Amino acid sequence: MNTHRNILTILLGLVLVVPLYRALAQPMQSATYKIQSDTVNVGGKDISTSSNYKLGDTAGELGTGDSSSSNYIMHAGFWQMQESFISLSTPSDLALTAIGGIAGEASEGTISWTVITDNLAGYSMSIQSVTSPALTSGSDSFADYTPAGADPDYNFSINPTTSAFGFSPEGVDVNTRFKDNGSACNTGSGEVVAKCWDGLSTSPKDAFLRTSSNQPSGSTATIRFRAESGPNHIQPAGSYSAPITVTAVTL
Amino acid sequence: MKIKDNFQKKSIAILLLVVFYFLFNLNFLNAQSNSIQIDLGVDNCNNNGICEGGENSLSCPVDCPVVVPPIIPGTRQSGPPLITINNLKIEPNFTSAMVYWTSSVSTISTIRWGESSEVGEGALKSIIYAQNHKMEIINLRPGTMYYFTIESQDVGKRTHLTAPFYFFTKSYKDTTFPLNPRNVRTRADITGITITWENPPDPDFSYIRIMRHEDRFRGSPFLGKLIYEGDGTSFLDADVIPGKKYFYSLFARNNKGEFSSGVAVSQVAFSEKKLPTTPPPKDGTGTGVITEPVITTPEALPTFFVYQYNQIAQILSLGKIINIAGDKDTIIDTYTKTLPDDYLWVKNNQEEVVGTYLFSYNKDSGRYQAVIPPLQQAGEYTVKTYRYRDGNFTTIAEGILQVQAEILPKTVSKRQPTCLCCPMIYVLALIWLFLLLLFLKKTSKEAQK
Numbered sequence: 101m102n103t104h105r106n107i108l109t110i111l112l113g114l115v116l117v118v119p120l121y122r123a124l125a126q127p128m129q130s131a132t133y134k135i136q137s138d139t140v141n142v143g144g145k146d147i148s149t150s151s152n153y154k155l156g157d158t159a160g161e162l163g164t165g166d167s168s169s170s171n172y173i174m175h176a177g178f179w180q181m182q183e184s185f186i187s188l189s190t191p192s193d194l195a196l197t198a199i200g201g202i203a204g205e206a207s208e209g210t211i212s213w214t215v216i217t218d219n220l221a222g223y224s225m226s227i228q229s230v231t232s233p234a235l236t237s238g239s240d241s242f243a244d245y246t247p248a249g250a251d252p253d254y255n256f257s258i259n260p261t262t263s264a265f266g267f268s269p270e271g272v273d274v275n276t277r278f279k280d281n282g283s284a285c286n287t288g289s290g291e292v293v294a295k296c297w298d299g300l301s302t303s304p305k306d307a308f309l310r311t312s313s314n315q316p317s318g319s320t321a322t323i324r325f326r327a328e329s330g331p332n333h334i335q336p337a338g339s340y341s342a343p344i345t346v347t348a349v350t351l
Numbered sequence: 352m353k354i355k356d357n358f359q360k361k362s363i364a365i366l367l368l369v370v371f372y373f374l375f376n377l378n379f380l381n382a383q384s385n386s387i388q389i390d391l392g393v394d395n396c397n398n399n400g401i402c403e404g405g406e407n408s409l410s411c412p413v414d415c416p417v418v419v420p421p422i423i424p425g426t427r428q429s430g431p432p433l434i435t436i437n438n439l440k441i442e443p444n445f446t447s448a449m450v451y452w453t454s455s456v457s458t459i460s461t462i463r464w465g466e467s468s469e470v471g472e473g474a475l476k477s478i479i480y481a482q483n484h485k486m487e488i489i490n491l492r493p494g495t496m497y498y499f500t501i502e503s504q505d506v507g508k509r510t511h512l513t514a515p516f517y518f519f520t521k522s523y524k525d526t527t528f529p530l531n532p533r534n535v536r537t538r539a540d541i542t543g544i545t546i547t548w549e550n551p552p553d554p555d556f557s558y559i560r561i562m563r564h565e566d567r568f569r570g571s572p573f574l575g576k577l578i579y580e581g582d583g584t585s586f587l588d589a590d591v592i593p594g595k596k597y598f599y600s601l602f603a604r605n606n607k608g609e610f611s612s613g614v615a616v617s618q619v620a621f622s623e624k625k626l627p628t629t630p631p632p633k634d635g636t637g638t639g640v641i642t643e644p645v646i647t648t649p650e651a652l653p654t655f656f657v658y659q660y661n662q663i664a665q666i667l668s669l670g671k672i673i674n675i676a677g678d679k680d681t682i683i684d685t686y687t688k689t690l691p692d693d694y695l696w697v698k699n700n701q702e703e704v705v706g707t708y709l710f711s712y713n714k715d716s717g718r719y720q721a722v723i724p725p726l727q728q729a730g731e732y733t734v735k736t737y738r739y740r741d742g743n744f745t746t747i748a749e750g751i752l753q754v755q756a757e758i759l760p761k762t763v764s765k766r767q768p769t770c771l772c773c774p775m776i777y778v779l780a781l782i783w784l785f786l787l788l789l790f791l792k793k794t795s796k797e798a799q800k
Contacts, residue, residue, distance in 0.1 A: 183381075184381050185381065186381050186382070186383050187383060188383035188384065188385055190385045190387075191387060192387070193387050193388040193389070193390060194387065194388075194389045194390070195389075195390045195391075196389060196390065196391040198391065198392035198393065198394055199391070199392075199393055199394070200393070200394055200395065200396070201393040201394065201395050202395050202396075207391060209389070211387060211389075213385075217381075219381070230386075235389070235391060237393070242391075325389050327391050329393070332442075332449065334395070335393050335395075336393070336395070337393050337394050337395040337396075338392075338393055339390065339391075339392055339393075340390070340391040340392070340393060341388050341389065341390045341391070342388065342389040342390075342391075343386060343387075343388045344386065344387060344388070344389065345384055345385070345386045346384060346385060346386075346387075347382055347383070347384035348382065348383050348384070349381070349382040350381045350382070
């Protein structure tokens, strides 16, 4: 009797688990979320930790291990899928064209990064300055550009008696906040070059966002920088520099 | 056995839970970052051969060489200085003013300023010889008129002192009077003198007060015989003596109790007796007989300034054309310790008097002012200011105002009440009422229960 019950229990378990295995082993998604990979096995642990290592393990998974051909290497198994890759190129520093600080002049320049990720959910990229304000020379500085409202300014516009330093992202992955409708930012789907300006901050500002992988070619993320001294402002002479950090994160 | 079965069931359930937990708690983020630097050189000398604002002989000797006045052979060096001041530009703000100018030769300059032409309140001196000059005068009072002089000294130690210049600092509030009544006209017939006008398009407008005088105009709403107060647009003064000339001053009062500077109009009462036939002037003061004021030149003429709110002031002077905007009041302003009942006429191109306006003391600005309503038609307008003296009115200042066609307003009603949010207010009020009704209904149901 007991044996029969045990057999029934196992069968019931198989009946329940096997269809789940088939169903859950496929990537699933809703309108909002996507499970990139999954497995149904008999045991395992998400994270086991020691002072130096963390371990995620699964027991009873079939078809795991490495195999290769002349062109490909395959790492089979659930845990192999839990890694995503992102790379960010390292462009050179940007030297803006020097300006005169007495009669209202401006200088613009761009830096481009190549971002590659195989993450199906995409990536986001932010920019932040190391100092506040960003562009300084000793005690002299350009103010961080301040848009008139919450959204970036469509045109770079400063008071004639001030100077300012700002940025404008460009590229296919520009964050919605920097997209425009031809006259205003954070609205529409356009991306006009040298429009939609914001100022740097020591807190990260999201400049790019992509919700899909872009391997193997990647995306070019360009940021345009502009420093302007107003016509009624005298910007002290000097060598100004703005150390900045950009960070690309898989989603 | 039951215990064992339950144990097995629980084991399976826990296993499933562990697997699901394992699946849905994976969170792997990967990030890459790098740091770069943006460099910018700023130079205060662009070496373009032009001595621009901010460049001077010290910071930019290539662009700004020290220009020494030429020495004419056969003349003494101590002759009259060859320094001239050009391109003077003033940018007043609320508590400061930027002054720009150029000098014909390189000079060290001293700027002195004050609220009177004695310019004794402050001084600022440059220390570098330059031809392009820029100085900022600070710690000024808002809404105040300031005078300043520029003293220049060249490398030969010769000096040049300008006459006082002037500017008004910007005012945080418009201290001009309330708007005057407009299109004031008079008509005399057997019933009396009828005065008609249009009330000012001012949301704060309260009523019109008319004061009557029998000798001349007076720029006070408290002097004379009060003959009318109300918000109508006409008044019949039946209490008149045929053939006698009457002087009316109309003032608009706002809800704060402030009166406008006043509009003047005069009229001779109708008489069946034959009066001396003097052609009525096109003076806008009615159809009655009025004589042109005697034009004489007083010994000490006051200086009248013309400006619009937060705009540069200019002196009203004969033959000088002053550009004004057609959508704003124009202030004719002077400083006086007495209130001499001045008034002014504004005539258009056809020599028709557009209006006659009284001068009143403005306690906010401490100055003596007449306010000309917006001159809506493009063109030139002649302004003549008169002062009552020894039984006569004498011309004390005149000039020309010019309204540019392109700056004419589409609508001219200043201070017209606008309510852009009104539809939104109604919608919000309706929503609020709807919610209130729901709340009351719910409350009453609960009470019934």
